[in-house]
Amino acid sequence: MRGEGARGRRSNRGGKQAGRKLRSQGRDARAPRAAALRLLSTMTQAEIKLCSLLLQEHFGEIVEKIGVHLIRTGSQPLRVIAHDTGTSLDQVKKALCVLIQHNLVIYQVHKRGVVEYEAQCSRVLHMLRYPRYIYTAKTLYSDTGELIVEELLLNGKMTMSAVVKKVADRLTETMEDGKTMDYAEVSNTFVRLADTHFVQRCPFVPATENSDPGPPPPAPTLVINEKDMYLVPKLSLIGKGKRRRSSDEDATGEPKAKRPKHIADNKEPIPDDGIYWQANLDRFHQHFRDQGIVSAVANRMDQTSSEIVRTMLRMSEITTPSNAPFTQPLSSNEIFRSLPVGYNISKQVLDQYLTLLADDPLEFVGKSGDSGGGMYVINLHKALGSLATATLESVVQERFGSRCARIFRLVLQKKHLEQKQVEDFAMIPAKEAKDMLYKMLSENFISLQEIPKTPDHAPSRTFYLYTVNILSAARMLLHRCYKSIANLIERRQFETKENKRLLEKSQRVEAIIASMQATGAEEAQLQEIEEMITAPERQQLETLKRNVNKLDASEIQVDETIFLLESYIESTMKRQ
């Protein structure tokens, strides 16, 4: 939901995405997002397909229809959406509310008060990464952090008090009887998440004076106050998490289905009313990137050097914007002071390590000056480039074999090579080498550059140079990844659909068993019900579960490649 007002808009409505021109209106906070949008404004069919599947899985078919329509057409006013999708106005409104709530659609007021809605395609694709965000929060801030981020992702945006209450309730439910989770503890974790920028405030609606003449605007203008982005409101949240059982009589607990809501709502004014928080996905991406760099350094050199790089990254986490090509320069003295306590290396050894890192041809670490015992930066752009190239290399190796990978690396290293040179340098028989080259050429991993000696482009008088265009190869691979994930999801849905009856049956049986256990049924009775699922059925369920698990795990892991490639492409585009 960031950057509503400053979003540019399309001049020609109804055309394809390619024609979209975005113009940022110069408010600094919004410029990065506008730039990111420019990169991702052209959606391929594969991306749209993936968006559609994701929206459908998360919000159901109606939201999917509206969302995909917006992705295809760009920004549109309400009535046009309703008309074009053949959906009732009420359903469109509801779907848009859902999409806006989850920061997947933004709106903007145009001339004559028409409000146009626009989908945030890249944001939709990030829904794939939700499990990873949540897991990261768990590793950094344990269960409380995990639940906070999970709640924020599930609800799109929430007030801090709502998050704290919900998380405390959920944690209390998992605890033993008699123990409860204190609001203050959850609150503390929330503050830490905000301090490290993993959660941030949503743009807010500025308070309008009532003296304002004329009718109210058709839509509120949301503004970002950069100062307060990570400022946690001072709340005195006193209380403890409640278990669902006891909350039935308690008004502040979970609302029951038919309870009139006024009672719960009017009881106490919400202290941080209107201050909404969201998970800061860019910050998570920064964390993923840093982790990738650290583990790459560990693989290339050793544990100690990776620890040094980790320290440098941690020191510049908050000071360096997530899309900067370099971290802030750090002196070796500063780095020495900030090394984790358990790390007993002398200043001398550190300096040697830093020199070694700076000399490394991959240039993860660069030396930017000599003051303060040597100033060092981490070249984030280069690091992402190396990671993307390594990904490409390993994909070539796994798809075409190690000899193809040899040719690929050769072309990468020498930049431009003629066919004959490739054969010679790779030391692969000419015929095979040609075969491999053409295979990679046809799969777009390698590209061909023509250099005619004469203006007529006669083939006999033309140099044909093979080269690897990393950016376009990365794009191609990214596109394939989108396709694979869409295929994985479709396959998973197909598997589930094929076994729908069986799944429903097992769910029914489980539900019955659970309810009987609650009422204290005998063991024999339970067993009888359990036997309603026959052995072959059980086997089929096992197979299904295994397949679904495999497909799900693949989705998560393909997304890691997607993340790497996206980051590389984004960082490269910014430098051009």
Added chain:
Amino acid sequence: MAGNKGRGRAAYTFNIEAVGFSRGEKLPDVVLKPPPLFPDTDYKPVPLRTGEGEDYMLALKQELRETMKRMPYFMETPEEKQDIERYSKRYMKVYKEEWVPDWRRLPREMMPTKKCKKAGHKSKKAKVTGQGTSLTNPADVLKKIEELEKRGDGEKSDEENEEKEGSKEKSKEGDDDEEDDAAEQEEYDEEEQEEENDYINSYFEDGDDFGADSDDNMDEATY
């Protein structure tokens, strides 16, 4: 294909040996069909990474998928009715929490409008109950019909006038009326929510005077 050999080679403007075909070698057949849907791969995919983190993320992913379906944001398409109501369905029914969007953050047109329907709702109900009592006695019914015939359209217009006056009074009354409205809304809510917790049903103001005191009526519309 034979044409490609021997003399046919003249058709190429470049030296065919450069592409890797020796003199006199047969060129590959022209492919006229699309590539197979599941082509044989030369290399088997590497196994997926496994580990504690991976397992946990997998569990998270599957749990998230289930949870999303139970969130109020998940818009279900109306399900076709099953002929038999399953007993076990009762166990599987999920109560979705209600979701009240923060209207202050949304464009005004997002708010469900239901002024006219709402106004009509009450008078219709009153009429229905009125008729209900009069219809209990068949004799009364006949009398009533006769009466109605005599009076003809006159009564109808009377009723309309009354309604109009009523609505005027309503708007004059201002603040007091809002409380009434709220009370009205409560009973109305209960009734409507028995059915599906639908969007339009529970909203009663149109958005015009909304900006001023949004807090009062904001809670009424639920998704």
